Amino acid sequence: MNEKEIEILEILEDNARIPLDVLADMVDLSEEEVEKTITSLEEQNIILNYSSVINWDKAAGKDGVVAMIDVKVTPKREVGFDDVAERIYRFPEVKTVYLMSGAYDLSVQIEGKTMKEVAFFVSNKLSTLDSVLSTTTHFLLKKYKHDGVIFEPEQKDKRIVVSP
Amino acid sequence: MSQVQSDYVSKNASKLKPSGIRKFFDLASQMENVISLGVGEPDFVTPWNVCEAGYASLENGYTAYTPNAGLLELREGISSYLNEQFSLSYDAKSEIICTVGASQAIDLAFRSILDTGDEVIIVEPGFVAYSPAVTLAGGTPVPLETVEEDEFKLTSEKLKSAITDKTKAVLICFPSNPTGATMTEEELEDVAQVIKDHDLLVLSDEIYAELTYDQTHYSIARIPGMRERTILISGFSKAFAMTGWRLGYVTGPEEILSVMLTIHQYTMMCAPTIAQHGALEALRNGREDLERMKRSYRQRRNFIVKSFNRMGLSCRMPGGAFYAFPSIQSTGMSSDEFAEKLLHEERVAVVPGHVFGEGGEGYVRCSYATSLESLQEAVKRIERFVNKNTE
Numbered sequence: 001m002n003e004k005e006i007e008i009l010e011i012l013e014d015n016a017r018i019p020l021d022v023l024a025d026m027v028d029l030s031e032e033e034v035e036k037t038i039t040s041l042e043e044q045n046i047i048l049n050y051s052s053v054i055n056w057d058k059a060a061g062k063d064g065v066v067a068m069i070d071v072k073v074t075p076k077r078e079v080g081f082d083d084v085a086e087r088i089y090r091f092p093e094v095k096t097v098y099l100m101s102g103a104y105d106l107s108v109q110i111e112g113k114t115m116k117e118v119a120f121f122v123s124n125k126l127s128t129l130d131s132v133l134s135t136t137t138h139f140l141l142k143k144y145k146h147d148g149v150i151f152e153p154e155q156k157d158k159r160i161v162v163s164p
Numbered sequence: 165m166s167q168v169q170s171d172y173v174s175k176n177a178s179k180l181k182p183s184g185i186r187k188f189f190d191l192a193s194q195m196e197n198v199i200s201l202g203v204g205e206p207d208f209v210t211p212w213n214v215c216e217a218g219y220a221s222l223e224n225g226y227t228a229y230t231p232n233a234g235l236l237e238l239r240e241g242i243s244s245y246l247n248e249q250f251s252l253s254y255d256a257k258s259e260i261i262c263t264v265g266a267s268q269a270i271d272l273a274f275r276s277i278l279d280t281g282d283e284v285i286i287v288e289p290g291f292v293a294y295s296p297a298v299t300l301a302g303g304t305p306v307p308l309e310t311v312e313e314d315e316f317k318l319t320s321e322k323l324k325s326a327i328t329d330k331t332k333a334v335l336i337c338f339p340s341n342p343t344g345a346t347m348t349e350e351e352l353e354d355v356a357q358v359i360k361d362h363d364l365l366v367l368s369d370e371i372y373a374e375l376t377y378d379q380t381h382y383s384i385a386r387i388p389g390m391r392e393r394t395i396l397i398s399g400f401s402k403a404f405a406m407t408g409w410r411l412g413y414v415t416g417p418e419e420i421l422s423v424m425l426t427i428h429q430y431t432m433m434c435a436p437t438i439a440q441h442g443a444l445e446a447l448r449n450g451r452e453d454l455e456r457m458k459r460s461y462r463q464r465r466n467f468i469v470k471s472f473n474r475m476g477l478s479c480r481m482p483g484g485a486f487y488a489f490p491s492i493q494s495t496g497m498s499s500d501e502f503a504e505k506l507l508h509e510e511r512v513a514v515v516p517g518h519v520f521g522e523g524g525e526g527y528v529r530c531s532y533a534t535s536l537e538s539l540q541e542a543v544k545r546i547e548r549f550v551n552k553n554t555e
């Protein structure tokens with residue numbers, strides 16, 4: 001991975017909608033070079049997706065609940081945790097799955113329409129998996145910051161408009 | 165003011181002209197929807213760990229004066245920082261004073277070295293505070309204009325041409341506000357030779373040293389024979405995004421620094437205590453944030469400079485600071501006209517080059533320490549303006 005590639009990734013991670021010509025200027029490459037680099041990063045699955053960070057609390061008309069579930073599992077010979085992780089992340093309501101160090105093994109985040117729906121998922125789908133030993137479910141109450149983005153940012157530029 | 169009252173005003177102080185920046189500040193601050201490229205400070209707020217160190221210092225009761233020269237721990241920090249980053253060596257106990265911004269360091273330096281009639285060569289276009297500080301200290305500022313053909317660098321020939329029997333010191337600032345110019349080791353060596361030959365002092369304002377993008381910053385104090393005749397001025401405002409904390413420092417040979425310390429002791433006591441605690445944290449754990457901000461400035465620099473050139477405003481790629489200094493000569497307007505008209509017609513604030521010295525006429529200073537989104541919009545507006553105003 002060269003320096004320019006990392007620079008492009010950092011810029012895109014911060015703003016995936018940046019116009020190509022602006023991005024090209026910023027990293028001092030031609031538009032074609034940047035386009036080629038991005039395509040190649042996509043092909044290598046280094047760039048996986050261009051998503052938006054949305055504050056759903058403000059978007060009226062779509063309610064839902066999010067829960068973080070600490071899952072203890074028994075790893076299987078040969079495949080370790082990967083196998084059980086896959087069985088969990090295949091469910092579409094599961095948004096993230098991380099393998100963790102510490103008191104539990106997998107951190108699973110799921111989204112549902114209601115608490116009941118989430119509870120149903122945990123008791124009927126997650127807990128019933130062979131390797132799952134136990135689960136602890138935490139419901140998310142409010143998002144302050146997600147992926148480096150503050151949800152109620154202070155927009156105001158506090159600097160005086162012209163200074164030496 | 166009545167005649168009687170104005171009779172009381174010091175003749176020396178009344179020599180000072182109000183800064184041309186003031187006029188644009190007044191104009192721009194009355195308007196709505198202005199995108200300002202006129203701001204001479206970072207758009208980042210101070211990194212959080214530094215703010216926390218400031219809070220912690222209050223919580224822990226550090227609300228009293230510090231030693232006159234600043235907390236010894238901070239001076240030791242500055243000493244090792246200067247050593248690690250710029251290969252400079254200054255003794256924390258006797259060769260470093262913490263000041264209220266680089267601004268106070270500039271004032272102190274001139275007051276410590278000047279007698280009535282002494283001339284100081286000020287390299288321009290340059291920061292607006294130098295000449296007034298020389299005047300207030302009783303000296304005579306001698307502006308020396310650098311030109312775009314020399315990439316706004318100081319050359320030894322130019323310097324020689326400005327030296328008289330009365331010349332005591334030369335003020336340089338690279339990377340430069342407003343031109344963004346930087347100087348290499350070799351270029352500085354040429355200039356340093358003239359300074360040594362004429363037995364002058366140099367005040368080197370290196371407040372933008374960290375914001376040098378295409379090479380590593382080289383301080384004139386590193387050149388053999390220069391350390392003893394260099395007063396180095398810097399601070400936390402720009403690189404660490406701490407303008408409002410008001411913390412700078414000055415380093416130099418002990419004989420001069422001890423005079424500065426005496427003046428500082430009587431006129432300031434010490435730099436703000438909270439700010440010193442913040443600065444200590446910035447030195448200890450601020451490198452990553454500094455590099456992040458620097459990368460961001462460099463990217464925005466590339467964008468805005470290329471944009472200016474595409475729209476027909478010729479603009480060198482500045483090596484440092486966060487200013488682009490495009491030529492507006494192709495529009496046929498003076499820099500004042502350009503800036504005023506641009507503000508009225510398109511609501512973009514820039515600073516006319518002449519406020520930084522006569523040599524700045526024909527240019528405007530555009531700070532790119534503003535969000536990329538604002539820069540993109542500013543570029544659109546300026547392009548529309550330039551298209552409309554060039555035949």
Ligand SMILES: Cc1ncc(COP(=O)(O)O)c(C=O)c1O
Nearest residue numbers: 164265266267291341399401412
């Ligand atoms: C070249 C230069 N020197 C000194 C200063 C003053 O900085 P401080 O905030 O440390 O007083 C500035 C601020 O704009 C500057 O541009």
